[in-house]
Amino acid sequence: MTDRANDVSDDIINHNDVPEELMSVVASLTSERRYVPQWYVYDTRGSEMCEELIRKSKTYKVWQHEYSILQTHADDIASKVSPPAVLVDLGSGASSKTRLVIEAMLKRHGRATFVPVDMAKEFIETRGRQLEKDYPGLTVEPFGGLYMDGVRHVAARKEAKLLLWLGNSFSNISIHQQVKMLQEIRTQLSDGDRLVLGVDMNTDREAVSQAYGHQWISIWRDNLISRFNKDFGGTMDAEKFEYCCEFVENSPDQDEPSCIVLSLASSCKQRVHFETLSLDIDFEDGEKIYFYEGPNTSCKWNLRQLRRLAEKSGFAVDAHWTNDEENYCVICLAPADVIHTSV
Ligand SMILES: C[S@@+](CC[C@H](N)C(=O)[O-])C[C@H]1O[C@@H](n2cnc3c(N)ncnc32)[C@H](O)[C@@H]1O
Known part of the structure; x- marks a missing residue:
């Protein structure tokens, strides 16, 4: 044709x-x-x-690196938002690492709402039902759709929002769109909300x-x-x-x-x-x-590049945690004005 x-x-x-x-x-x-x-x-x-x-995998280590950071710092991450809070997982997939943050939130807040956002709708619905069985006190509200639609979907909620974007998935967004996308997310967040990115730093x-x-x-x-x-x-x-x-x-x-x-x-x-x-x-x-x-x-990022990315997008780095090899980073971003006024 x-x-x-x-x-x-x-x-x-x-x-x-x-x-x-x-x-x-x-x-x-x-x-x-x-x-x-x-x-x-x-x-x-x-x-x-x-x-x-x-x-x-013995060679693709993103899952293991991120898991080890979350094992040590899930509680620090959960402490970034005040109860009652909604945990939003962008591109949640199986949510296998997110379980660590869910557990930390339940320990800290007693109850939690979890909104997995993913285009793989059936997959997250099945995984969501399992999470509700595994964690009494957890309400799962899967959102089958695109990242930004998921962010808009939760934007009006009154509770504090902890957005996770794990598995180095943010790094798959086009380099030309990354700042714009974070800026858009920033406009949907309130002062008490946080965005946590898991990003690969391995350049070997x-x-x-x-x-x-x-x-x-x-x-x-x-x-x-x-x-x-x-x-x-x-x-x-x-x-x-x-x-x-x-x-x-x-x-x-x-x-x-x-x-x-x-x-x-x-x-x-x-x-x-x-x-x-x-x-x-x-x-x-x-x-x-x-x-x-x-x-x-x-x-594949370094910390300076991540700080610049945050700065250009209306965020500031609230905290960051790396693994022992320092080739993976979980970084917590807060609306820039909040961080500036509190220091
Ligand atoms: C690399 S996997 C990460 C899964 C999980 N968060 C992890 O860390 O293991 C990326 C996930 O994002 C989802 N995804 C990719 N692009 C998306 C988009 N534009 N909107 C919503 N979900 C998307 C995929 O379906 C997939 O489940």
Whole structure:
């Protein structure tokens, strides 16, 4: 139907009752720079596979590093908001590390409300029911949707809000959108609210290339392509796409952090048919589908860069905790004016 993806106009795509959020995936796949939105990788199967990998992997250590910090500092984090408080987990997934903060909040406040926010709606609903069984005193109100919709959803609540954004997921937001997104979040928060980010600081090239290597192929290539085929009646052959990982190193003195760039490269010139959309997409040999919207998949920060990020976004660093190796950081941000007036 068309030779170049960017020639695909919306009028020639048959929507065939495809839900709106999935049409946004079609738009990203047919845009000039083809990409997949981050959330699309995490259907229920992708979420389960990812949780299993990140907990067991000997080379991708984000889960372990963050868990060890939360084990020691969950109570400090819970103490940042006054009861009654709502715990909001952006991109909650399985909430496995969040359990430590839930426990600290219940210990401190007696009761708590937990709002997991994630596009993987069914997955967080199932996990939410389990959390309610496991923790008497906890009310779980899952929000299946995009990050910012989740933030707006809780903004008007009277209780203090503790927003968590763990698993280095904030670092997958496009570098060009990060400040804007934090600024938007800032406008939705009150003085007593806090935003806690878990961010990776590991810039060791060897460790990074092992962490993002072939162990991810079954999730980030095979499961992703099977989701494309299921959602859009596609004929994509996973074997005809090569999983690629690149580490882009920036100077630690720059505001822009180093980052990973992940993509799937077509291993030949090929046409893929999506029956549900009545759409063909042609791939040149070597043409890439990037993860995700921006130039980065996963940023690698240092403390100076994090302070600058907070400063540009209307936040100030209230506290931060690193692991023993100092290659992972959990950072608590407060509305800047609150911190300034209290010192
Ligand atoms: C890297 S996983 C992190 C899961 C968990 N927080 C952890 O630390 O283990 C990212 C999660 O964010 C969700 N997600 C990605 N982009 C999203 C978006 N724009 N809005 C809402 N959820 C999103 C995914 O579905 C996935 O569950």
